[in-house]
Amino acid sequence: MATWNLTTTKHHILICNGGSCNKAGAEELTQSVRNEIMAKGLDHIIHTSRTLCNGRCQDKCVLITYPDGHWYKEMSGRDAPRLIDSLLKGSYIKDKVSHSYNGECFVPSEETILGVHKNEEM
Template sequence: MASWNLANTQHHLLICNGSSCKKEGAEELTQSIRDEIMAKDLDSYIHTSRTLCNGRCQDKCVLISYPDGHWYKEMTSDDAPRFIDSLMNGNTIADRISHTYNGKGFVRSEGTPAGKEKNAELVKKVSKNL
């Protein structure tokens, strides 16, 4: 098995290919993301991994971006160009982010149902445990 040279890697994308996401086009999303990376000659900067279920089936298709810690929801193959451009420009697709790592834990984006209330609760809970 070959080893991937990660020396220049700036982003690692985990693309869910669990059964719920697959039914919603996860394989097409994976290929579109990879095609976009190749077309823009970004292979040495962006690494992708196809995963099995990430436990957020209601958010299908799920894409997780590291090191920024964003969990994207409802991604489709049509989002690939905009998503890769946003990564390279240091931006996000804010309306597709369901959760983000804040240094203490993952918090729901305010745009998701119950996000504001859950964020406040979680931050309080996590801060208490530090």
């Protein structure tokens, strides 16, 4: 297994590959994002990781960007170019963001379904 030197990395993209997201196209999303990064020669500044479930199955496919702290919803492979361009410009895809980190906590967008609190019974 590789140990990546992350000293030039500016962005980390976490792509949910949990059950619901996989059924909704997470593999296509993962490959499209990685292909866009490679095509633009950005491997040295954008790192990707597959995750298991991120707990926002309603929002499938889920993608999270750091250090900016945006949680994206309903992502597909078609969104990859727009996502990478937004990272390079220091912006985000407003219509796809479910939550954004404000320095203290994650704030939902107006259209986001809040879901249940972790301490509530389902």
